[in-house]
Structures are given as C-alpha cells and as structure tokens.
Amino acid sequence: MNLEKYKQVISDAIDAEIAAKQFYEQVARRIKNAHLKELFEKFAGEEKKHEKMLTGILNREKMDTAFFNFDKDFKVSETIEMPEVNEDMDLKGAIGIAMKNEELAMKNYTALAENCDDQELKAVFMDLAAMERNHKFKMEESFMDVAYPEVW
Numbered sequence: 001m002n003l004e005k006y007k008q009v010i011s012d013a014i015d016a017e018i019a020a021k022q023f024y025e026q027v028a029r030r031i032k033n034a035h036l037k038e039l040f041e042k043f044a045g046e047e048k049k050h051e052k053m054l055t056g057i058l059n060r061e062k063m064d065t066a067f068f069n070f071d072k073d074f075k076v077s078e079t080i081e082m083p084e085v086n087e088d089m090d091l092k093g094a095i096g097i098a099m100k101n102e103e104l105a106m107k108n109y110t111a112l113a114e115n116c117d118d119q120e121l122k123a124v125f126m127d128l129a130a131m132e133r134n135h136k137f138k139m140e141e142s143f144m145d146v147a148y149p150e151v152w
Helices: 003-030 034-058 091-114 119-147
Strands: none
Touching: 003 034, 003 091, 003 119, 034 091, 034 119, 091 119
8 A cells, every 4th residue: 555545544534533522522512511521521632632643643654554453342332322412411321422433433444444455554444443442442341330330
C-alpha cells in the first residue's frame, strides 16, 4: 500500500473520532444530570485523545502497522439496544450509548478489513478495529458495574 492511501485511511479514522467527540459534547450539553454531563465530557475527551494519537500516526513518514493488539471483549454491547439520548437519561443509558458507539466503530473497521484485498491496508483496518474493541471493553466494564451491581 502506498503512503498516500495509508494516510487517507488514518485521516478518515481521525474524522470518525472527531465526529464521536462532537456527538458526546452534544449529549453532554443536553443532559440535566451533572454527573452524566461530566461523564459525557470525559467520553469526548477520550475521543480527543484518540484523534491526537491517530494524528501522531498520520504525521509519520512511514507506514507502521500493528499498533494495537487487544483481544478483550465481553460482548455485552451486542446484547443491548442503543439507548435513546434524552435529558433525563441514567448512568446505565449513558454508558450504553458510549459502548454501542465503540461497538459500531469496531464493526465498521472490521468490515473494511474483511473487504480489503490490500494486506497492508487490511492490517491498518484491523489495528483500528482492535483499538475500538479496547475502548468498547472499557465501556463494557463500566456498564457491568452499573447495570449489574448485584454481581459485585
């Protein structure tokens, strides 16, 4: 894969992280609950960190794949519907939205990898999917703490 094609893939991933950050910021502005507002602002901050990390990758002058290798996945996200954003949502719903967004990003990158004939580009997509899987896993851990407190 040539360097320009690689940079376009990373640039598209950066755009997705920016869109996710903007989504979390919009939700934070709508929610009445101060704790949830703070949580969504934190989610937006995480997406900003992802954007910064990908920008660092983009600015390198060589392709370097296999940045991420996370296999952890509780698959909790796949068992719930996307919660509805509303002013009175609870912590479970807030984390559920974040978890579902990470699941969708992971699935998008995985689908791109599965439909790619270029092995280097496929590796980039798989790395991005692994990064999103790790984010999803972190959200699933938080979700399990609030959705199933009786287990703890």
